Amino acid sequence: MAKTHVTMTINGQEVEALVEPRTLLIHFLREQMLLTGPHIGCETSHCGACTVDMNDMSVKSCTVFAVQANGSNITTIEGMAAADGTLSALQEGFRMMHGLQCGYCTPGMITRAHRLLIENPDPTEDEIRMGIAGNICRCTGYQNIVKSIQYAAAKINGVPFHEAAE
């Protein structure tokens, strides 16, 4: 069965490639594009470690075929920082608020939170928790992940960040 020619814009760069129709987007990104930021966690659409941004949607790239992404605009964790290496507000938030322990879920968490904050720049804690409900942290470090996103929202909105009392 013939390979299909696909073109995509990935992290601002146009790429083209031949893919087997059955190739999942996560395998295409990791193995053909050598972008190993998006992780394979569960492979069953549950954990969210493989989340990437595709045409302004957060998607689980383990449950999308690369051919379905033909012509799309994709951002992975590798595309989050500025060209000079300056961290995005979310990356800085995860660093400052200790938003990761083992770090395995982090690319998916940040990529998902990126879209969440574009759609809802000033979310409540509940909205953050429901917004990242498709991402699982096996270290169960949700408290600091939520704080990291709150830190980023405050920075994006230009207001001081105050940690909520526990």
Added chain:
Amino acid sequence: MIPGRFDYYRPSSAQEAVALLAKLGDEARPLAGGHSLIPVMKTRLAAPEHLIDLGGIADLRGVKVEGDTVVIGAMTTQHDLLTSKVIAEHLPIIPETSALIADPQIRYLGTLGGNVANGDPGNDMPALMMCLDATFTVLGAGGERTIKAREFYLGTYYTALETGEIVTSIRIKAMSKATGYAYEKLKRKVGDYATAAAAVVLTVSGGKCTSASIGLTNVAETPLLAEDAAAALIGSSLDKAAIDKAVAAAEAITNPAHDARGTPQYRTKMAGVMLRRAIARAMTRAHG
């Protein structure tokens, strides 16, 4: 987990899609949002030789109003339903339900058409579509026809769709502003299918219930329209006795599987609890 090999097609019209399905036969499957089909392809429980991606058919996506009816394209996603002003105004029970389906990432891709056409009794939209008396427009190589949601579900993964037919749109009469409504779902965690869920719409006039419709999710081989339960409410003042009678009538028609969500007895009782909660919330929203 890597699916079996298949050929991929991305038609740009529904006619082209059904022509392909007719030509390629039993080994072809339509692909909507993919979040039911791709997981079973990964485990090789499904291994279609041809996949017809409906994602490139712009005409199948979107929401419009025709007279008193809301027409929703089959490829309209759960995220679209959650953010549509038309749906929020005319069918607010739909976003209430969409918000309880899967998780944010899956809702960006998961479609209404896929949810209703798959025939999985765990899906939430089928019982809601029965409750709302929706009509599905389906297209096959032989032409277009309509099927009532209430006549669509014949068994688990078995619907009134013929081989080669696809659902193209869903037509639902707009709810009046005075209609009370609620979808209540018990699930173990975000992303889970319902242990039991209930959809209720009802109207009230002069303290009496003038109409009621009830759908039940994931407590039988198919979604259920609980007609006797609805009948127990109509004409009553929605007092405890009427609600008790409705709950008993709903519990009587369930036949849930014994699975990780609980025993049949437990899931039947939870269907009753969800119905009771949905009626209570619908009552607070009904005017008249």
